[in-house]
Amino acid sequence: MVPSSETPARGAAATLPVKPAGQGDYDEDFNLKPKFATPLARNEREMVMDVRTQDMEMNMGPQHPSTHGVLRLLLRVDGEIVTGAVPYIGYIHRCAEKIGESVEWIQYLPYTDRYDYLAAMNNNLGYSMAVEKLLGIEIPERAMYIRTICAELNRIGSHLIAFGTYGLDLGAFTPFFYSFREREWILSLFEKICGARLTYSYIRIGGVFNDSPPGWLEEVAAFCNDFEEKWKEYNDLLSENSIFVSRTANVGVISVEDALAFGLTGPCLRGSGIAYDLRKAQPYELYNKFEFDIPVGSGRKGTVGDCWDRYDVRMQEMRESVKIVRQCLAGIQEGPTLAKLSAALRVPAGHAYVGIENPRGELGHFVISGGDKKAIRLRVRGPSFCNLSILPKALPGTMLADAVAVIGSIDIVLGEVDR
Amino acid sequence: MASDPKPTTPEPKGAAAVPRHWLPSPWDHSLEKLKATLSSPGGPCDANDLKIVPWGAKQCEGYIDVPAAKIADICKVLRDDPDCRYEIVMCISGVDYSKEDDKLAIIYHLLSVANNQRAQIRAWVPKAAPEIDTVEGVWAAANWHERETYDFFGVVFRGHSDLRRILCPEDWVGFPLLKDYEFPKEYHGISCV
Amino acid sequence: MVAPTHTLKSSGWFNEVWLGFWTALVGMRITLKYFFKKPETVQYPEERMPIPDRYRGIHYLEQEKCIYCFMCARACPVDCISMEAVRHGKELEWVSFTVDYNRCMFCELCTYPCPKDCIHEGKEFALVTYDRRDLVLDLLSWKGMSAEAKQRFEAAEAAKASGAAAKDAPKAGAAPADAPEHS
Numbered sequence A: 001m002v003p004s005s006e007t008p009a010r011g012a013a014a015t016l017p018v019k020p021a022g023q024g025d026y027d028e029d030f031n032l033k034p035k036f037a038t039p040l041a042r043n044e045r046e047m048v049m050d051v052r053t054q055d056m057e058m059n060m061g062p063q064h065p066s067t068h069g070v071l072r073l074l075l076r077v078d079g080e081i082v083t084g085a086v087p088y089i090g091y092i093h094r095c096a097e098k099i100g101e102s103v104e105w106i107q108y109l110p111y112t113d114r115y116d117y118l119a120a121m122n123n124n125l126g127y128s129m130a131v132e133k134l135l136g137i138e139i140p141e142r143a144m145y146i147r148t149i150c151a152e153l154n155r156i157g158s159h160l161i162a163f164g165t166y167g168l169d170l171g172a173f174t175p176f177f178y179s180f181r182e183r184e185w186i187l188s189l190f191e192k193i194c195g196a197r198l199t200y201s202y203i204r205i206g207g208v209f210n211d212s213p214p215g216w217l218e219e220v221a222a223f224c225n226d227f228e229e230k231w232k233e234y235n236d237l238l239s240e241n242s243i244f245v246s247r248t249a250n251v252g253v254i255s256v257e258d259a260l261a262f263g264l265t266g267p268c269l270r271g272s273g274i275a276y277d278l279r280k281a282q283p284y285e286l287y288n289k290f291e292f293d294i295p296v297g298s299g300r301k302g303t304v305g306d307c308w309d310r311y312d313v314r315m316q317e318m319r320e321s322v323k324i325v326r327q328c329l330a331g332i333q334e335g336p337t338l339a340k341l342s343a344a345l346r347v348p349a350g351h352a353y354v355g356i357e358n359p360r361g362e363l364g365h366f367v368i369s370g371g372d373k374k375a376i377r378l379r380v381r382g383p384s385f386c387n388l389s390i391l392p393k394a395l396p397g398t399m400l401a402d403a404v405a406v407i408g409s410i411d412i413v414l415g416e417v418d419r
Numbered sequence B: 001m002a003s004d005p006k007p008t009t010p011e012p013k014g015a016a017a018v019p020r021h022w023l024p025s026p027w028d029h030s031l032e033k034l035k036a037t038l039s040s041p042g043g044p045c046d047a048n049d050l051k052i053v054p055w056g057a058k059q060c061e062g063y064i065d066v067p068a069a070k071i072a073d074i075c076k077v078l079r080d081d082p083d084c085r086y087e088i089v090m091c092i093s094g095v096d097y098s099k100e101d102d103k104l105a106i107i108y109h110l111l112s113v114a115n116n117q118r119a120q121i122r123a124w125v126p127k128a129a130p131e132i133d134t135v136e137g138v139w140a141a142a143n144w145h146e147r148e149t150y151d152f153f154g155v156v157f158r159g160h161s162d163l164r165r166i167l168c169p170e171d172w173v174g175f176p177l178l179k180d181y182e183f184p185k186e187y188h189g190i191s192c193v
Numbered sequence C: 001m002v003a004p005t006h007t008l009k010s011s012g013w014f015n016e017v018w019l020g021f022w023t024a025l026v027g028m029r030i031t032l033k034y035f036f037k038k039p040e041t042v043q044y045p046e047e048r049m050p051i052p053d054r055y056r057g058i059h060y061l062e063q064e065k066c067i068y069c070f071m072c073a074r075a076c077p078v079d080c081i082s083m084e085a086v087r088h089g090k091e092l093e094w095v096s097f098t099v100d101y102n103r104c105m106f107c108e109l110c111t112y113p114c115p116k117d118c119i120h121e122g123k124e125f126a127l128v129t130y131d132r133r134d135l136v137l138d139l140l141s142w143k144g145m146s147a148e149a150k151q152r153f154e155a156a157e158a159a160k161a162s163g164a165a166a167k168d169a170p171k172a173g174a175a176p177a178d179a180p181e182h183s
């Protein structure tokens, strides 16, 4: 159907877009503009003339530890300075959308765990809410509370990974252990409520699978108390650390316009200074009952929208999540946890898009049903996918070592990028 | 930007039975207003080209059908008009509706941060030769979404800067999310069955 | 002592050195605090973390309750449950009930639709083999018929036979008269 000439030829170098000269935004802090413009202009000419150039193209990944998965970045470097970047993704593409069309509604639930495996509860929630919208059912209140608790705990767990591995990327080894210590507690909480540590499949269409076991809510409360203490230590360990700040402040600045144009959501968008959080702006489930703040990038250590800001937004968000969990624990009542649904679920024909706030941004599920047991189309809008697409814009102009800082600050999960 | 709840949706029998979920939420852009904006004098298209598919029990969410030929202009208006200001394209999804109609739908989900509202527009392209203009010039994020749609549906986005497969391998044959796609028997000697 | 705040742009060289020194000290104070505490880690094969009751591990089947209804197999998203049995009236003669752990993702979707509540996920998780084929586990604790089922079956058969015999009895009385003629 598509003529093969439409498909550009295979081969990395030929498809590397050459940036027009003078588009580097980073001259104020780095004074790179003349350096950046000249080699590229020369490079363009030399590529046309097919002679050896001085810029080097090299692959970062797919097996690079700081790409957080199997991401391959084709970098063009002029000495130490990145002048172009092209991400290559799809290494762990598992056809989630195709599978969604061939399994039944409830059977798709375990697959949602597997795109953002660090925040599987949120993925379950997003998918369930989309199908529930089509079904038009009301969820019991207790189920909503448990969902919110789980989603927020999972957000903390996911941000803890972001915090720990970001330190690890930049050479701070210790915070990683501390972050995993707290995450371990979260995982064991999840293990108690649903039996799995990573791929929960717990939040389901119509509610949650099981009610919380006795004593679970008290343990969540204990975790919240403990976490607030530990959170301060994280800040002392990493956020304020001089080396860390030098590595992240003023690095990888993403302007508001870029952030919006590239469809960034979540902490990346808020790091650029826009207080937009779906939980506040378009509250779903119970979020309009709770009081919490939306942390935004302040430019406290450098420029608004730099790596440190994105990192800091995540750190602050953890505390906000604890606030939300506390309010849930105060408000939760006894009651049923699952709406009445028939076993062989038939979803009325129609289509629904539901976006929820995943730890990484807006996770959208667009489901189309033909009134059958299976979906006609199941589209997943992964936040990491869109957040990653800014790399070709954000990387040029940074130092090679800072590329790691930028990638880490965007906090991608390749499972979700590739789906 | 609260839109009036269900302004034109024909009331289904037993209106009380319509669940809350099937009504537009306060942040869904009123379809009438959206249509008025797009078809205003000097706008990209006139009112006859736009078809409102209202909210309701039949398909849950309402949307506007827009002419595929003018998609880039329409998107530009959607981004820049003070009433719309859709700065973010949330996702561009292809859907194969060839069972009902030999067409693919290209669906644009838009989000406005400034106005805190959402909208959904659709353009239809024939399945035999799916081609549409790129909106990469309007939203940079469209680049990857269009590549993905090309990858899965074979929709060619005219004017796209870098139209390659994105998730499937570069030498993959066929467009997997089309309804008449046949699974390959093997890929580079790896059995696929 | 007041912790200095970070201002990268304006800080002089000495300030930066002091900052680096101070923030490193702050971090070290925290690590030192934990140095004297009990470690959080456990030495895995010897010590183990407690496994909660709801843990989703390798399945176990209460075979005597199972009615061979395929509900679990149908619910499984990856089709990894397969079973085979022969029905003798009400009783079952089991041939196999396998779960393919190459594919199983421990999602527990198979346990909810079971009408007899007889398939569960247990606490066992370490599934290590040298060969992939060993990952197809048979959950049956016995093959064929259980002792009780056999008894019931035999009793039923006997009852049937005697019932049939009782029914046939009048005929049987008449039959021998004809039989020799036919034979």
Ligand code: SF4
Pocket (backbone or CB within 6 Å): C075, C076, C077, C078, C079, C080, C081, C099, C103, C104, C105, C106, C107, C108, C109, C110, C111
């Ligand atoms: S746990 Fe899930 S994958 Fe495994 S057998 Fe049960 S339904 Fe199938």
Ligand code: SF4
Pocket (backbone or CB within 6 Å): C065, C066, C067, C068, C069, C070, C071, C072, C073, C113, C114, C115, C116, C117, C118, C119
């Ligand atoms: S659903 Fe339960 S009773 Fe039916 S075959 Fe499976 S284990 Fe047996």
